[in-house]
Amino acid sequence: MTSQLDDMLGHFADIDALDLDGVEPMTQPYPLVNVLRDDTVAPGLDRDEVLAAAPDPDSDRFRVPPILGLDG
Amino acid sequence: MGRAVELAAGVRSGEVRAADVVEGYLSAIDAREAEVHAFNLVLADAARERAAAIDAVVASGGDPGPLAGVPVALKDNLCTRGVPTTCSSKILDGWRPPYDATVVERLAAAGAVVVGKTNLDEFAMGSSTENSAFGPTRNPLDVSRVPGGSSGGSAAAVAAGFAEVSLGSDTGGSIRQPAALCGVIGVKPTYGAVSRHGLVAFASSLDQIGPFANDVADAALLLESIAGHDPGDSTSIPEVFPSLGASLRAGVEGVRIGRISDLPAGADADVEARLEAAFEALAAAGAEIVDVEVPAFTYGLTAYYLIAPAEASSNLARYDGVRFGLRVDAADTNAMYTATRSAGFGDEVQRRIMLGTYALSAGYYDAYYGKALKVRRLIADDFARAYERCDVMLTPASPSVAFPFGSKTADPFAMYLCDTYTIPSNLAGHPAMSVPFGSGADDLPVGVQVLAPALGEPVMFQVAAELERRAS
Numbered sequence: 001m002t003s004q005l006d007d008m009l010g011h012f013a014d015i016d017a018l019d020l021d022g023v024e025p026m027t028q029p030y031p032l033v034n035v036l037r038d039d040t041v042a043p044g045l046d047r048d049e050v051l052a053a054a055p056d057p058d059s060d061r062f063r064v065p066p067i068l069g070l071d072g
Numbered sequence: 073m074g075r076a077v078e079l080a081a082g083v084r085s086g087e088v089r090a091a092d093v094v095e096g097y098l099s100a101i102d103a104r105e106a107e108v109h110a111f112n113l114v115l116a117d118a119a120r121e122r123a124a125a126i127d128a129v130v131a132s133g134g135d136p137g138p139l140a141g142v143p144v145a146l147k148d149n150l151c152t153r154g155v156p157t158t159c160s161s162k163i164l165d166g167w168r169p170p171y172d173a174t175v176v177e178r179l180a181a182a183g184a185v186v187v188g189k190t191n192l193d194e195f196a197m198g199s200s201t202e203n204s205a206f207g208p209t210r211n212p213l214d215v216s217r218v219p220g221g222s223s224g225g226s227a228a229a230v231a232a233g234f235a236e237v238s239l240g241s242d243t244g245g246s247i248r249q250p251a252a253l254c255g256v257i258g259v260k261p262t263y264g265a266v267s268r269h270g271l272v273a274f275a276s277s278l279d280q281i282g283p284f285a286n287d288v289a290d291a292a293l294l295l296e297s298i299a300g301h302d303p304g305d306s307t308s309i310p311e312v313f314p315s316l317g318a319s320l321r322a323g324v325e326g327v328r329i330g331r332i333s334d335l336p337a338g339a340d341a342d343v344e345a346r347l348e349a350a351f352e353a354l355a356a357a358g359a360e361i362v363d364v365e366v367p368a369f370t371y372g373l374t375a376y377y378l379i380a381p382a383e384a385s386s387n388l389a390r391y392d393g394v395r396f397g398l399r400v401d402a403a404d405t406n407a408m409y410t411a412t413r414s415a416g417f418g419d420e421v422q423r424r425i426m427l428g429t430y431a432l433s434a435g436y437y438d439a440y441y442g443k444a445l446k447v448r449r450l451i452a453d454d455f456a457r458a459y460e461r462c463d464v465m466l467t468p469a470s471p472s473v474a475f476p477f478g479s480k481t482a483d484p485f486a487m488y489l490c491d492t493y494t495i496p497s498n499l500a501g502h503p504a505m506s507v508p509f510g511s512g513a514d515d516l517p518v519g520v521q522v523l524a525p526a527l528g529e530p531v532m533f534q535v536a537a538e539l540e541r542r543a544s
Binding site: 001004005007008011012014015016018020023024025026027028029030035037045046049050052053054055056062064065066067068 | 167168169170171263264277303306307309370371374375377378393394395396397398399401402403404405407408419422423426427430440442443444445446447448449450452483484485488499500501502526
């Protein structure tokens with residue numbers, strides 16, 4: 001996989017030939033504006049349904065292995 | 073008139089029963105799905121129940137909607153409440169979303185009947201469906217060949233008659249290229265025209281949901297049914313989506329069709345020949361062919377394969393084995409992340425995550441991701457200049473007809489080249505669609521791509537409808 005990634009980066013060098021000074025980067029097709037909705041209560045997802053999809057739910061929480069490791 | 077339009081009209085008037093319609097398509101699935109493998113999941117019982125409910129609405133004098141009784145297949149990266157949604161990845165195997173995608177809600181409101189969830193390249197990353205964790209989809213026109221991708225299952229389902237229409241998603245060509253390879257219509261709408269709420273994210277600034285159909289009119293009907301503002305997607309366009317019906321009958325008299333004189337080479341001769349035939353057919357119908365230049369088109373591939381993996385590497389960080397999907401247990405959380413992702417993600421997804429994180433990393437951001445964003449601007453600017461002189465542009469949808477399994481899997485970059493002609497529209501956020509226009513090598517279909525500026529769907533469908541009339 002390393003050689004494949006290396007090969008791709010080689011192909012991607014084609015844009016090095018372009019003069020990009022002063023070109024404004026484009027992150028989105030349209031200028032993003034902050035979209036806010038009215039501050040009214042709307043129904044959210046059902047908590048039990050959401051937790052049912054977790055690999056290891058524990059009452060209202062997601063259980064994970066120790067964060068720092070057993071010898072940390 | 074398209075078949076979906078006819079079916080819906082028949083069901084709404086009570087002349088045709090949705091139950092009978094659906095049974096016909098389920099029989100087609102029974103007959104050939106084992107060979108084609110278009111679906112990750114066939115929802116036969118749910119489809120029958122839904123059809124019966126639609127017939128009951130009609131019987132009681134109600135109107136089930138513009139897609140009444142029309143069988144539709146959904147790409148398996150569209151969330152369906154309580155129904156497994158896998159993205160053809162082991163990391164989401166068995167996951168049941170707690171909500172429906174907005175497009176799924178809109179299809180239901182329009183009276184459509186979902187027959188199944190279709191196969192794709194894992195997380196929509198690929199051009200052949202060979203990257204699915206559940207095995208490839210085969211092209212119904214020649215099962216020794218790929219259907220294209222990543223929405224290969226949705227394209228194959230329509231081509232095989234398993235569903236009359238379907239939905240896919242298109243990040244760099246994932247609707248248009250499989251549509252071309254399977255000989256059906258495939259549309260990538262303007263970015264923001266269709267809500268992405270409930271579409272599992274790959275590259276959020278590029279992803280867009282769109283229809284597959286056997287007829288241009290059906291694709292228009294499906295697109296009209298799913299388009300429009302949605303508060304659940306902050307990139308959703310607030311304006312009302314334009315109506316397409318009048319465009320289908322308008323003809324192309326006086327429409328200016330752009331021919332890109334500096335289009336990157338690489339299309340096969342049979343594909344080039346059909347593109348030429350399309351220009352000639354439109355000229356014969358009264359359109360004006362105009363030569364235009366889009367110099368940055370050729371750099372789209374590089375910009376895309378830096379930007380899309382960068383966004384994917386961020387989006388896919390959510391698959392951490394904590395809240396949903398696969399977990400592979402380990403002694404601590406970091407080891408659990410690694411074990412889960414190593415087991416859950418296939419090679420192409422891992423490749424793109426690594427490529428994306430590399431392109432975004434502190435030392436290389438300016439050289440790769442930053443530069444790609446500037447190239448994206450050049451492409452949008454070049455398109456804007458070209459559209460001062462033409463209304464739409466025509467290119468091949470795919471450089472070749474459907475190719476045999478395994479022919480591009482050893483070299484990922486060879487697979488990436490499949491997207492050469494489709495990628496620039498995603499980078500610019502413009503609509504584009506593939507229309508079958510005759511056949512090429514081995515009698516396989518060739519798709520001609522119609523490109524239009526943002527919200528140029530009416531003129532795009534106008535030209536597509538003329539191509540459809542002239543193809544037969």
